[in-house]
Amino acid sequence: MQLWTDLAASSAIFLTDQQVGRLSLYLDLLFEANQTMNLTRITDRAVAEVQHIADSLTLLPLLPRPPIKIADLGSGGGVPGIPLAIVLPDAAITLIEATRKKAAFLQTTVERLGLTNVTVMSARAEEVGHSPLRETFDV
Numbered sequence: 001m002q003l004w005t006d007l008a009a010s011s012a013i014f015l016t017d018q019q020v021g022r023l024s025l026y027l028d029l030l031f032e033a034n035q036t037m038n039l040t041r042i043t044d045r046a047v048a049e050v051q052h053i054a055d056s057l058t059l060l061p062l063l064p065r066p067p068i069k070i071a072d073l074g075s076g077g078g079v080p081g082i083p084l085a086i087v088l089p090d091a092a093i094t095l096i097e098a099t100r101k102k103a104a105f106l107q108t109t110v111e112r113l114g115l116t117n118v119t120v121m122s123a124r125a126e127e128v129g130h131s132p133l134r135e136t137f138d139v
Contacts, residue, residue, distance in 0.1 A: 003054050008087055011060035015087065022086045022113050023053050029112060030077050033105050039077035056080035057087060066090035068138040073125045074098070078106050085110075085118045092117055094137070098124045 004023060008015045027048050034040055042048045056079055063070075063084075068091050072081030075095040085093040095110075095118060097103040103122035110118045121128065128134070 001049055001053075003050070004057060007054055007057040008060060013060060013087060019086050022115075023083060026078070026082055026086065026109065026113060027052065029109050033109075034077070037101055037105065039102065039105065040079075052077075052079045053083050056083035059084065060087070063088075063091075064138055067092070069136060070094070070139045071096060071128075071133075071137040073128075075106060075120075076102055078109060081118070082106075082109065082113070082115070085115050086113065089117055092119070094119045094121060094133075096121045096123055096125060096128055098122070 001020065004020060005015045027045065030039060030048070031043070031045070034043070040048070040052070042051055059080055066088050070081070070084060070091055071094045073096050075081050075097045078095060081093050081095045084091065095106050097106060097120070100122050103120055107120045110120060
């Protein structure tokens, strides 16, 4: 989608066809899983392209350059963590989600997308804050 490539390009990140395809596949997987669990209230594809993917990419100018470590607390359906992981393959992204069903969705989605830079944790943010991971993330 042109909006995605334009947003990335404004931060000197040039998306490959594979990355654009993964962003699109991510939305497919999100909508498929949303039929059986509550991951997003957005059910219109065009709206999700803007409010899930494009909104996630608006963070790019605010982030330090990779390699960085990003924690997505309360990741839910994976926004903004999964789109950022697709666009920033040199960033280490940790998706932290307390609801086991949602964490299982995230793990399956990460595997289906072939994202090797993502770790999924089924844990409460408070638990992570009291773990050895405390203060290890850049963002």
